[in-house]
Amino acid sequence: MTGNKAVAYKGPGKVELIDIDYPSFELKDGPGVNPANVGRSVRHGVILKTVATNICGSDQHMVRGRTTAPSDLVLGHEITGEVVEVGPDVEFIKVGDICSVPFNIACGRCRNCKERKTGICLNVNPDRPGSAYGYVDMGGWVGGQANYVLVPYADWNLLKFPDKDQALEKMMDLTMLSDIFPTGFHGAVTSGVGVGSTVYIAGAGPVGLAAATSAQLLGAAVVIVGDLNADRLAQARSFGCETVDLTQGGPAEQIEQLLGVPDVDCGVDAVGFEARGHGHDAKEAPATVLNSLMEVTAAGGALGIPGLYVTGDPGGVDEAAKKGALSISLGTGWAKSLSFTTGQCPVMKYNRQLMMAILHDKVHIAKNVNAKAISLEDAPKGYAEFDAGAATKYVLNPNGYLS
Structure with a gap:
């Protein structure tokens, strides 16, 4: 055999x-x-x-x-x-x-x-x-x-x-x-990317880079990718993306420097449940990406969430996180009338x-x-x-x- x-x-x-x-x-x-x-x-x-x-x-x-x-x-x-x-x-x-x-x-x-x-x-x-x-x-x-x-x-x-x-x-x-290409594309589509959109993608790993590629394919005017990893940010810049270095702090101020306003039309979470906070010594803080995306996505916008979240994580930072229960500012999302799409592509x-x-x-x-x-x-x-x-x-x- x-x-x-x-x-x-x-x-x-x-x-x-x-x-x-x-x-x-x-x-x-x-x-x-x-x-x-x-x-x-x-x-x-x-x-x-x-x-x-x-x-x-x-x-x-x-x-x-x-x-x-x-x-x-x-x-x-x-x-x-x-x-x-x-x-x-x-x-x-x-x-x-x-x-x-x-x-x-x-x-x-x-x-x-x-x-x-x-x-x-x-x-x-x-x-x-x-x-x-x-x-x-x-x-x-x-x-x-x-x-x-x-x-x-x-x-x-x-x-x-x-x-x-x-x-x-x-x-x-x-x-x-x-x-990863359909998954990144799904993240871009469900966040509402279209011709002339401004887009913030959290995460410059392969799915984030696929989402950035997809946003360009869909006609976005500006694609911004945020990460803590300098090499991955350089990879995003290699095909025309703007980048946000999250070791320098949260994305809102850096987005404003790029666009003149502190928010974008569309947000994509390409990180998932092992998210870290912002700054040089960022520790794991699994709700960071979702909360920061709600902050920087304009009212009436949408979040595409292809990043993986699980219901069982033995290494979670606390008992809630071990069950996939995160401290998400849902009130922010509700107040801004944001739409969310999660799950497998x-x-x-x-x-x-x-x-x-x-x-x-x-x-x-x-x-x-x-x-x-x-x-x-x-x-x-x-x-x-x-x-x-x-x-x-x-x-x-x-x-x-x-x-």
């Missing part, structure tokens, strides 16, 4: 490359698998040989020990692959197709899927609406930081690239379609359009997020460098497709 190596979470701060079973068309028991999913038939699925699979900030939350993820959970929800086997119920996807895999696992049959709310599918996770590969509390679908991975409901979930050679040539951009709502923008050279997302291909064996090093603040989006290359 074909071998299969995968990147697994082994405990706080530690990932390892391990041997796992080659996928089958049945969900097996294993770390994080909901008992109700064990034995689930996946005749509608395909097995992919992984072309590219990315390290995500959401993975990093687990690796830091900031979730209830079990040891040996196979990581990876940002997957692009070549189909090598198809289940007996697959009708349209064929062996040899190269496809992007939305990180949300969706059945295509439930009410939410039919309403394009694929981030909260009702049928794939017995714990709660919504699922993803290789992620805690998401039903136990095995992650894709591996040589091979199973994708269920393949005819519905997979985005097939129209030309194989073109796809491989543009793979470093196309691999971002599985998560419904990737399928955006991925085809963004694919076309990439294929026709309207956007260069890999350059903007500073994508770098590394081997599967170098994944632990990639996780460590990313955790240390590298201004890099690490793309794993398990099977040698990437140069």
